Amino acid sequence: MVSLAFGCRIEEGLGLAWLAAALRSVMNPQDESLANRAMDRYASGDDSAFAELYDIVAPRLYGFLLKQLRNQALAEDCLQQALLQLHAARGRYVHGSPVLPWVFAIARRVAIDKQRRGSTERRIVRDDDEIHEIAAPHGDPHGAAHAGQLAERMLCALEKLPDSLREPYLLVREGGLSMREAAMTLGITEVAARLRVSRATRALREALQQEGFLELPELEETET
Amino acid sequence: MTLPPHLRQAILDRAGATRSPTRAETDRRTVALALVLPMVVALVSSVVGRAREARSLPYLSANAALAFLLAAGVTAAVLWFRRSSLGFGATTRATVLLCLGLASPLVVLLVSATGEPHVGVTGHDVACFFMTLGFSVVVAASVGLGLSKSEAVSPTRAAFAIGGIGGAWGALAMVFFCPQTGALHILVSHGMGTCVAIGVAAVLLRRKLDAAAL
Secondary structure, eight states, X not given: OEEEEEEOOOXXXXXXXXXXXXXXOOOOHHHHHHHHHHHHHHHTTXXXXXXXXXXXXXHHHHHHHHHHHOOHHHHHHHHHHHHHHHHHTGGXXXXXXXXXXXXHHHHHHHHHHHHHTTOOOOOOOOOHHHHHHHHGGXXXXXXXXXXXXXXXXXXXXXXXXXXXXXXXXXXXXXXXXXXXXXXXXXXXXXXHHHHHHHHXXXXXXXHHHHTTOOOOOEEEEEEO | OOOOHHHHHHHHHHHHHSOOOOHHHHHHHXXXXXXXXXXXXXXXXXHHSOTTSSSOHHHHHHHHHHHHHHHHHHHHHHHHHTXXXXXXXXXXXXXXXXXXXXXXXXXXXXXXXXXXXXXXXXXXXXXXXXXXXXXXXXHXXXXXXXXXXXXXXXXXXXXXXXXXXXXXHHHHHHHHHOOOOBHHHIIIIIHHHHHHHHHHHHHHHHHHHBTTOO
């Protein structure tokens, strides 16, 4: 199991805390096991397990799709389609195999399909909830403004990353997948996934530093 | 960004309204389509073919045994390594299986091509081209249908590998069907038929295999 840890120096108590926190939020192994069990039951014919599976998987999948597509309506559409495809292909679930990479691989392909059809109106989605969450404890209106500005720059920098770097980065950051799971989702080796996430992080850091933003988190990867 | 609450009910309602096969049903269908039909094609070709016309029984038996082992081996390898829900998965493994799938029918063809080449295209050459194409596409389509919605990562590679399976069983069928051993005939008629069949199967099956395709 691979987890991420961030050594993060934050300027004026704010900085990139939200980014570091999000990157630290690797999926709880208990959730993963619950998802696998729910999928196993669902594949065996227990229809009620789909609701459980939705509750575990959908929030992470939605986060990934939203950042990947930068369009709320499209992300909702893709989430719906991906989960319905999962429903249609439930008989294909192999007992004991990890469900998350499978679901994310389906969602990724659905998103690519949508993008190819040209129905994507890419626009920046600012995560106001996340910004509010970070700024609120400080009770500082300047902090909120600063966090908002930072989030927008971050999304712009993400937009500029090539798909080959953005996808693994978002799978780990938004989807909460481990490096191994991200690699399985993309059909690449774990080493390649690790390298891409590391490059994406470096590119984002450099982009934000050029914009004049503070000191940024250092990525450390640890085997647990 | 929080998940819109209306989505949950909408997705659960839509999933509840459409029936999808369970794992047991899917497994039964896969076995039937992926294993039974290729055997039927080989059997039919051996009954209707003219295999004994120009070849000795030991030669025919050796060729057929090799072709069968390769076809069964490549089918088993592809099905075995696709045990993950993701399908072929990582690039290296998918590429190895793809090469295996594509190479096996060509090995059968090369081994079969032992006679003197003839010059010019005959009706038999054309007939063999279409028979190879037909046998291979039928088998590939049956295996592909048996594995529908099973590839989440690389459906194109999987479609080519399954085209290779079809080609391998098609090559076995042609061992029984066609009595000619001329190198040019085997390589052009049977070989070209196999290559075209692999391409046709890949085009036909790519979306069928894709777990994300509607």
